[in-house]
Amino acid sequence: xxxxxxxxxxxxxxxxxxxxxxxxxxxxxxxxxxxxxxxxxxxxxxxxxxxxxxxxxxxxxxxxxxxxxxxxxxxxxxxxxxxxxxxxxxxxxxxxxxxxxxxxxxxxxxxxxxxxxxxxxxxxxxxxxxxxxxxxxxxxxxxxxxxxxxxxxxxxxxxxxxxxxxxxxxxxxxxxxxxxxxxxxxxxxxxxxxxxxxxxxxxxxxxxxxxxxxxxxxxxxxxxxxxxxxxxxxxxxxxxxxxxxxxxxxxxxxxxxxxxxxxxxxxxxxxxxxxxxxxxxxxxxxxxxxxxxxxxxxxxxxxxxxxxxxxxxxxxxxxxxxxxxxxxxxxxxxxxxxxxxxxxxxxxxxxxxxxxxxxxxxxxxxxxxxxxxxxxxxxxxxxxxxxxxxxxxxxxxxxxxxxxxxxxxxxxxxxxxxxxxxxxxxxxxxxxxxxxxxxxxxxxxxxxxxxxxxxxxxxxxxxxxxxxxxxxxxxxxxxxxxxxxxxxxxxxxxxxxxxxxxxxxxxxxxxxxxxxxxxxxxxxxxxxxxxxxxxxxxxxxxxxxxxxxxxxxxxxxxxxxxxxxxxxxxxxxxxxxxxxxxxxxxxxxxxxxxxxxxxxxxxxxxxxxxxxxxxxxxxxxxxxxxxxxx
Numbered sequence: 001x002x003x004x005x006x007x008x009x010x011x012x013x014x015x016x017x018x019x020x021x022x023x024x025x026x027x028x029x030x031x032x033x034x035x036x037x038x039x040x041x042x043x044x045x046x047x048x049x050x051x052x053x054x055x056x057x058x059x060x061x062x063x064x065x066x067x068x069x070x071x072x073x074x075x076x077x078x079x080x081x082x083x084x085x086x087x088x089x090x091x092x093x094x095x096x097x098x099x100x101x102x103x104x105x106x107x108x109x110x111x112x113x114x115x116x117x118x119x120x121x122x123x124x125x126x127x128x129x130x131x132x133x134x135x136x137x138x139x140x141x142x143x144x145x146x147x148x149x150x151x152x153x154x155x156x157x158x159x160x161x162x163x164x165x166x167x168x169x170x171x172x173x174x175x176x177x178x179x180x181x182x183x184x185x186x187x188x189x190x191x192x193x194x195x196x197x198x199x200x201x202x203x204x205x206x207x208x209x210x211x212x213x214x215x216x217x218x219x220x221x222x223x224x225x226x227x228x229x230x231x232x233x234x235x236x237x238x239x240x241x242x243x244x245x246x247x248x249x250x251x252x253x254x255x256x257x258x259x260x261x262x263x264x265x266x267x268x269x270x271x272x273x274x275x276x277x278x279x280x281x282x283x284x285x286x287x288x289x290x291x292x293x294x295x296x297x298x299x300x301x302x303x304x305x306x307x308x309x310x311x312x313x314x315x316x317x318x319x320x321x322x323x324x325x326x327x328x329x330x331x332x333x334x335x336x337x338x339x340x341x342x343x344x345x346x347x348x349x350x351x352x353x354x355x356x357x358x359x360x361x362x363x364x365x366x367x368x369x370x371x372x373x374x375x376x377x378x379x380x381x382x383x384x385x386x387x388x389x390x391x392x393x394x395x396x397x398x399x400x401x402x403x404x405x406x407x408x409x410x411x412x413x414x415x416x417x418x419x420x421x422x423x424x425x426x427x428x429x430x431x432x433x434x435x436x437x438x439x440x441x442x443x444x445x446x447x448x449x450x451x452x453x454x455x456x457x458x459x460x461x462x463x464x465x466x467x468x469x470x471x472x473x474x475x476x477x478x479x480x481x482x483x484x485x486x487x488x489x490x491x492x493x494x495x496x497x498x499x500x501x502x503x504x505x506x507x508x509x510x511x512x513x514x515x516x517x518x519x520x521x522x523x524x525x526x527x528x529x530x531x532x533x534x535x536x537x538x539x540x541x542x543x544x545x546x547x548x549x550x551x552x553x554x555x556x557x558x559x560x561x562x563x564x565x566x567x568x569x570x571x572x573x574x575x576x577x578x579x580x581x582x583x584x585x586x587x588x589x590x591x592x593x594x595x596x597x598x599x600x601x602x603x604x605x606x607x608x609x610x611x612x613x614x615x616x617x618x619x620x621x622x623x624x625x626x627x628x629x630x
Contacts (some may be wrong), residue, residue, distance in 0.1 A: 001086035001212055001283045006522045009111050011085040016108050018083035019120040019205060027083065029257045032127050034073055037256075038202035041128055041156045041249045042348050043109040047255060055247045058344060059315060059352025061170045061238035063177045064218045065270040066246050068369045070202075071211045073249065073310035074275045077516040086279050089213035090206065092183050093286060095147040099139065103206045126193060132234045135204040138189025143182070152287045156182060160286065162361065164221050167228060168174045170237035170356060171585070172221055178313070178358050182482060185321060186538065189386045194356070196319050197387065198346035218296055219273065220284045223291045224298075224615055233271035238355070239552050242267045244366070294522050303407045306334045307366055309338070310357035310401040321346050322397065326365050328377040338365045357587070359403060373404050397503035401481065403586075419499055422506040422629055425520050432505045437528060439503035440540040440622060446501070453547045459619035474615065480585050483594050487628050494625045512600055512625075513574040516562050519604070523623050544620035546610055556606025557612075573599055600627055 007015070023031040030121040036043065039054035046052075057066035075087040090100065098545035125534045126133045155178060163175035180561070187206060188196025194212075195201045222232035235242055243266070248255050250265040264276045274280055284291055309324065309365075320343045326333040339360045371377050379402075381394040444452040457464065458475060465475040477486035495507040510520060517523070521542050530537050544553040563572040573596055604623065605613025610619045612627075619625075 001216070001279055002088050004088040004090050006208055006282070007085065007088055007102070010241070012102060013110060013112065014082055014084040014239045015088070015102075015338045016120060018078040018081040018598070020117075022077055023120050023124055025077075027257075029077055029080070031077075031124060034077060035124075035126075035202045036128070037070060037073065037248055038207075039346065039350050040199045043251075043255065044350065045247070047141070047248075047251070052348075053344070053350050054348045055307050056178065056198070056350070057352075058198070058349065059313065059354055060241060061173050061235070062246065062267045063173060063242070063243045065213070065267040067211050068270045068273060068277075069246055069249050069261055071208060071215055071589065072273075072279070073256075073258055074208045075212075075279065076258055076260065082097050087208050087212040089216050089281070091213055092144070092186075092210070093154060093160060095145055095151070095154050097141070098144050099144065101110040103209060104139075106590065121209075124203055126200060128205045129193070133193060135200065136191035137187055137206075138191045139203070140186040140189050143186045145283050149174060150461065157287060160217055160359070161294075161298065162359070163303070164217070164224055164286075167225065167230060168237060168585075169235045171332075174354055174356055174358050174566065175219070177370070178343075180210075181226045181342040181344045183210050185319070186342050187388065188387070190389065192387055194387070196342075196343050196344070198319060198349055201344070203293070215273075216281050216284065217286075220282060220291065220294070222271070222280065222285065223284050224295060227291050227295050228508050233268075234266070235271075235391040246270075254545060260482070265449075278555075278619075296605055297360075299408075303409065305407045306363045306405045308359040308363055308403040308405065309362050309379055310359050310403050311341075311403075312354060312356075312398050313343065313358055314353035315349055315351055316343055316345050316392070316396055317347050317349065319343060320392060320396075321384050321386055323382045324360075325380045325382075326330055326362060326369060326371070326377055328369065328375065336365055337513055338362050338379070357403070373402065373630060393394065401587075420506050423508055424511050425508050425626065426511075427524060428505065428508055432508075433522065434528075434530075436498070436508070436522075437537075437540055438530070439498045439501040442538065443497050443502040444540050448606055450497065450500075452497075453545075455497060456488060456544065456546075456620045459495070459624075460614070461546075461616035475478070476615065478594070478615070481590050483590060490619075491628045493627055495629075504565075507629045509625055510626045511630055512627075515564060515569070515576050516571050518562075519557060519623075522626075523555075541622045541626075544622055546617055546620045549610075551610045553610045553612075553617060554608050555604055555621070555623075556608045558606055561603040597627075 002011070016138065025031065027033070038056045042052040042054050044053055044055040057063050065081040071087060086100070089235055090103070100619045103121040105119050106122050107116045109116050121134045126135065143155070144156065148157065159175065159182070163172050163179055166172040166175060184195045184201055187204070187210070188194030188201070193200045193203070195204050195207060201207050223313065224233040242291050246265050246267060249261045254261045255264050260277065264270065269276055286294060289297060296509035313516050321340065322343065324338050325335040326338045339359065339362065341358070363465045366373065379400050381397060383394055383396060384390065385392055446452065448454065460476060463471045463474045465471065465473055477483050491507060498507060526540065526542050528539050546553065560572060564570065565574040576592070576596040576599070580589055580596060583589035583592060601618060602613045605611030607613065610617045610620070612621050612624060
């Protein structure tokens with residue numbers, strides 16, 4: 001496959017003649033039939049289903065794989081009709097003041113016979129919509145022509161570069177797919193029967209040229225994976241999708257008459273495109289950068305601190321254009337344009353929802369506004385339906401998350417006071433334990449806003465959020481990326497209180513990944529002897545008191561707590577902790593981390609009400625804070 005600009009006269013001629021013949025072919029292997037594979041008339045989940053939807057895959061990890069197979073389907077059909085070269089690609093990453101004549105000129109001049117004929121790559125009819133209905137284009141040349149700050153770094157280039165940066169296939173796919181959507185929007189514009197509408201995009205021959213290029217970018221990512229020392233054909237995410245045959249290719253005859261795409265119609269088949277589909281690219285480059293140079297360029301970009309707006313996208317039943325602003329303060333200058341992207345859709349679309357965020361770099365916007373990532377600011381969305389331009393409610397897309405990715409560089413170390421260094425329970429001396437018990441006892445006796453009852457109430461009952469004046473729910477954060485942050489701050493709150501009451505040691509932690517035969521004695525010994533007071537005192541870590549209910553916390557230790565991991569050397573939760581630590585993406589880590597943390601709450605609290613297993617009362621048990629220190 002060659003760049004559309006680099007085709008020879010005879011290669012252009014063969015492609016024009018082949019497309020003309022393909023459009024004249026009204027069999028199940030002709031243009032109209034192949035165009036319908038993508039969306040309408042719909043064929044999925046099966047041609048005989050009462051309710052059908054478009055077969056094209058969007059918003060899922062198999063998007064690049066389905067469209068790779070679809071491009072092969074057209075390429076093989078063009079070869080059967082006389083093409084002597086593979087489907088060329090339209091490289092849309094370069095700024096251009098005009099688009100290739102190959103698909104924009106309405107007439108084609110045959111250099112062999114010196115004749116002019118209609119150019120079949122300039123458009124096609126949509127037969128099922130009725131006589132005279134043809135594809136339309138509304139070229140958004142302002143987008144195509146816009147250069148980046150350095151000339152070469154256009155919007156498309158930056159979007160695809162960030163996609164190529166990802167070394168996880170599913171992370172790559174999200175960025176890659178949304179970047180690809182923009183060219184649909186820029187070619188289709190405000191038209192209904194155009195590239196910007198999921199239903200009719202595939203009836204425009206430029207669709208094939210665009211997807212030859214997106215497939216080339218996918219092949220470039222595979223080459224980068226190999227350069228990184230990773231398997232270019234391996235997927236470690238969305239494995240359930242890799243076993244789902246890609247339809248309608250898997251249907252076979254009479255719908256798919258291509259035996260090759262039928263045979264290799266599993267997603268995992270599509271990775272080995274050279275051996276299974278017998279094509280290659282003239283070059284795997286972006287803006288003149290080869291794979292090794294791309295790798296270096298990507299690593300250089302990663303040295304800088306970056307801030308992203310993260311969007312969790314799903315099917316809207318329509319195409320849409322999303323613009324967003326970064327807002328801080330009030331007045332005319334409060335909001336600044338920060339970016340845009342497009343969603344491709346239609347009423348016949350297959351239901352879809354990304355399982356991870358689409359990230360958009362807003363670093364430069366924040367720098368120009370002199371806003372730090374830790375400053376309060378908001379993202380304001382403006383969503384319009386395509387092609388009508390009618391506004392959509394901004395709530396159709398969840399409010400984006402703000403993500404900070406520090407640059408790859410060394411971090412300075414700093415010293416901390418000895419009573420701010422947290423130690424594992426088993427490493428505490430008798431002196432440390434006596435100091436902890438004394439300070440916890442005094443904290444529990446303290447009344448007022450700084451006392452234990454007040455601090456324990458921060459987490460659950462009585463609820464104090466959204467404000468103490470209008471309490472509706474508990475303030476603790478769960479099921480969100482800020483879960484670790486909230487609970488870190490909460491542990492510091494208690495640690496500060498213990499130090500204020502004389503503790504000479506920091507809040508200890510209980511490493512429950514080690515083999516457990518019983519709870520640590522700090523939590524189980526009911527009484528202790530205080531030599532200074534010459535008294536036997538109640539152990540403040542043995543249970544907590546819920547003063548507003550007049551109840552004590554209890555523990556109902558479950559037998560699973562003492563089970564061992566598969567290697568027999570750790571607790572049953574050890575492998576789950578390893579899985580959390582394995583994640584390189586913070587939000588992936590947080591989900592695994594929070595769920596395994598939940599296990600201790602249940603395994604210690606059991607099915608009791610005033611216990612660690614209850615969100616409302618867990619923080620009244622002092623064990624809560626030692627658990628959260630770990």
